[in-house]
Amino acid sequence: MIKKFLLLSILSASVVVQATVQVKITSGLDNPALQAKMECTMSQLLTEINAAQSANRSLNFGAIGVPQSVQVSMSMLWENTQFVCTETLLEEKCISTNNGYQFRAIPLQIKPDPEEQLDEDEYQEAVISFDHQGVLLSFYFSLSTTQYSQVIRGSKELTDVRRRQVILDYTERFRTAYNQKDIQFMEQIFSDDALIITGQVIKQKPVDGFFLPDKIIYKKYTKHEYLANLRRSFARNGYIRVTFDEIKVLRHPTDPTIYGVTLHQGYTSSNYHDDGYLFILWDFSDESQPQILVRTWQPDSFNGGKLPEEEVFSLDDFDI
């Protein structure tokens, strides 16, 4: 009886890790051809992940049509730790983004050692992004700091601890530069190729007596354009007072020199006040001079409520 039970357990475990995964998009997209294309890519990718983990081999993207950049980043992730998708049928909601489409909360389990038992504590979620033509753009874990430390075992933990402190230090200096209207600091801290995005809430006029929901419009600026605006703002305001709260630091899952910081910003000047979410992407490749690659700002409230968390820019939204 015990032998039969053990055999059944082994069989069921092996069935789980070799399972074909079928992905169905249930809402958020009104284009059947595009929908089928993305469903097929995600299904093939997750099935390949399970097959590779089961066979304890590298990922093979040959038949799937995954861009080289994604192959490289996924291979780097795989080198650190393997993972599986234990669901055989995934029903996913499609989220529209500026770059295309995104699917969040893809359930995965981390399996650093193929012989280890699956453990609920090792649960992770992935985010898969596509462009407007349905071409795969990225595959990342959406991790908290605590979960991340479980995934990247054996990495240089204390160097990461030190860099996080340096990130907090530079983020604070960045705030000080606003308060001191230090344009020179801003010139140095922003990369020449920096991308700056600002969101603005647009209130729509009622139509036929019906009120329409507000919408957020995002504008892109180059470093030059942003600093020109900042100079004007510094000149026009007697004082500026910026506060930072709810700071979260996340390291890029595969590039140890890239960190994302999300925080809540309060901005008060002589004649203006706003509250919003700031996202800063820091490049640490030169540790003595970290630089900002991306800076985004969004209002913290929208349509009478708090801006939904999934709408706040984060590390997942940018391809490095």
Add this chain to the structure above:
Amino acid sequence: MKRRLYILFVLFLFSILSRGEETFDCQQVIYDFLVRYTSDLRITTDNLSPEQKMKSDRVMTLYGNYRLLPESWKELNISVLYYENRGYEAIWSLGGDTLWHIIFPNSYELILGKTRYELEIMLRDDIMNTLTEYEYVNDSVSIMPISDSIYVSQKNKVYLSKKMSTAAYYKFNTEGRLELLRDVFYPKQLAINLCQFPLFRDLLLSITQNIYDSTRSYTLPLAKWLSYCQQQECIIYVGVEIEEKDLLRMLVICENKFLGYNHMLSVLFPVRDNCLILNNPIDVALTAYIPTYNIIKD
């Protein structure tokens, strides 16, 4: 002795509270802040109304108003509660009636009334002006052997990683008594102990301090640095970031939970033939007053 009694008193208060928060009986720095802040509210500064100033400072009124406070606080009962990783609560009451009840963050800039830049500039002088000598706390420590003659403390606190901790190393001396390890032939263990305890009185630190727009270099005694950290009630965590044949680079974080900041140090110790070389001074890179009160804790 006074410090130990004070700590016992705080622990006693902590043990009888059902909500589990830590309290201390209005330490001077917090009291000075409350006096200064209520005074500042009566004078509008930076073109901000008192309400705007409080909102900007994240000082929130739960009940009452600062305008109800009398000029002299002699007759008032003022209680302050500290919530770890969250901030403070202060209540002014008179004869059982609450006059003003607020919460505010454990932000060092807010509480000390100085910007980070000002505090960074003043740090060296603050350290040198520390009057109290470092005091070893005579609590019993549970230890565990890690080799024939070396022991490590247990129940250590950790910071973000198990490799950053308050662990200390011990060894029996020639008289058979257990003491903090000072043996240069245990380089890693000695380096960890040196970052936490003034084992050798004449050791100096050669500090390069990163400040907002520059660096400053100065030398000061290691014992003074540790006395300052103790006076500020910092917890010192140490880890070995880099371990090579001829070098140890230690990462040290001095955490001040009450004022919401960390001082971070990288400390270099040369090693030769598995023996720690005690250069005097020891090279240190310091980043001070890294704010932690405004980060989301895991």
